[in-house]
Amino acid sequence: MAALALGAASPLSFAQHGGLGLVTPPVRLDDAWLVDQTGRKRQLNDLLQRRITALQTVYTGCGTVCPLQGALFNAVQQRIAGMRAGRPVQLLSVGIDPLSDSPSALRAWLARFEAGPAWNAATPSLEDVDRMRLALSGSKAPLGDLADHSTQVYCFDANAMLRWRSADLPRVNDICDVLGALART
Known part of the structure; x- marks a missing residue:
């Protein structure tokens, strides 16, 4: 049932892009050290687990x-605050400019x-930024500069597996539908 909900989230928004929507099979990103907003050093998969x-x-x-x-x-945060789901839901903004995203x-x-x-x-180390961006995108194409970075949202299950990639600047409802489906599984 969750797979159907994940695959059904706004299919029209994926029409002009390849590799978007449900990630099959799910993907675990290679671990990387990140520094969070408190200055604490944490591993990516530890942030995503549970x-x-x-x-x-x-x-x-x-x-x-x-x-x-x-x-x-911010809009997603407001919607998920009222979500009655089985698993806790979180949002994570990953800074992609370690030299400035302190x-x-x-x-x-x-x-x-x-x-x-x-x-x-949180922000990864300089040597992990491009590797992480490539893994998230699922593409082998070279990355553009920071100004050209993706505006996609990536949804992970409680086992730190990437399960869904949005189109650029997705709709709030699409993100919340996917988060809700993942929280129920």
């Missing part, structure tokens, strides 16, 4: 699409969008 997670990549110094992504997660910049990002306790931010 919770259903919607992950976005952001650049805290971005003035174009990243503020839209922050507003998107713990204080991540804290400011979260504050700017009124992040609650279920929304965290």
Whole structure:
């Protein structure tokens, strides 16, 4: 049933993109060290374990699409607060510019969008950024510069498995539907 819900989330939004929607088979990203908004060093898969997670990549110094992504997660946060699901749900903003996305910049990002306790931010090391971005996208194509980064949202199950990739700047309802389906499984 969850697979049907995951596959049914706004199929029209995937029509112009390949490799979006349900990730079959699910994928575990290689582990990487990240520094969160408190300055604590944590492993990616530890952050993803035991919770259903919607992950976005952001650049805290971005003035174009990243503020839209922050507003998107703020809206998702409001919707999931009332979600009665079996597993806890979290949001994770991953800063993709380790030279600028410091713990204080991540804290400011979260504050700017009124992040609650279920929304965290973290940044991988410089050597792990591109590897992580490629793994999330599922593409072998070379990455563009930071200004061209993806505005997709990636949903993980409670076993830290990537289960769904959205289109760029997805709808709030699509993200919440996928999170709800994953939380029920």
